[in-house]
Amino acid sequence: MGSEKMDNQKKTLFIFCLLTIMFCLACLHAASKTDQGDNAEKGSIEVQDTNADDRKDRLIIVSSEGEDQEHEDEPLLPSESAEGNVQELPCEDHTVNGVSDTDQEDTVKKALQAYDEFVTGRRKACGMDILYLATPTGEPDRRRTTEYVILDSNGDGIPELHTRTGREFYAFTYRNGQMEILAGFFSHPVQYTLLTDGAFIYREDRGVTCGSCYCKFRLDSNGEEIDKTKFWWIDTNENLIMDENDEYVYNNMECTKEEWLSRTANDIYVDDEGREHYCSEVEWFTYCEAI
Secondary structure (H helix, E strand, O other), X not given: OHHHHHHHHHHHHHHHHHHHHHHHHHHHHHXXXXXXXXXXXXXXXXXXXXXXXXXXXXXXHHHOHHHHXXXXXXXXXXXXXXXXXXXXXXXXOOEXXXXXXXXXXXHHHHHHHHHHHHHOOOOOEOOEOHHHHHOOOOOHHHOOOEEEEEEOOOOOOOOEEEEEEOOEEEEEEEEOOEEEEEEEEEOOOOOEEEEOOOOEEEEEOOOOOOEEEEEEEEEOXXXXXXXXXXXXXXXOXXXXXXXXXXXXXXXXXXXXXXXXXXXXXXXXXXXXOOOEEEOOEOXXXXXXXXX
């Protein structure tokens, strides 16, 4: 009996210990679950802080007039400014129409050299030379006065050679290593003139006994006439003088004498004797075979 009672006590103690261990394990497991849940909750809050709360803050900035205005008034940093980025780009060699300054300077030098060779009879352009222009009739003894001037008349940065012989007017340009004819005019019954600003002007014959009609234009890079303007006055009362009662038109719009003179002041002027002259005609040089 005593032995059996001792065995029962051992079994009871063993079961108690086993239950105690299981209870402790259960408590540890429950505590572990609780910590994971807390960590997960804390993690979700942190994500919300970096996303939802940031969005909320940005929405507040946008919806708040005061803060929004404050941000608008703040100057952009150089890294945030597109204009600043463009200005900070390296630009050691400026370009015009895709041509660098160095290339353009080289082209100008070559063009001037070619024009010098042409004027002095050492070069031809489009099958003609300076003597061809000076003798349009083909008779050497009947050479005409040939004038020339070098000026950039189409605004491309490369000067053109302009020649004027009797009724023939040519504008030569320099492209791809060659002289080319940019434009040609036959001055009859009008006389083409080149102004110092690169524009061309001529006086038309309208068949009136007194009065003048002018046409002014420029050339583009293809030799086409652009920016054309016409202006004229007609002695309608036929008293042979320019007065208030005459007809004045500038660019197809009627105007007064004072308005007409003001708008044409850079192109023509009237001397004391009533004769009209060009204000800014270029200084033409005369070709000389002895050069």
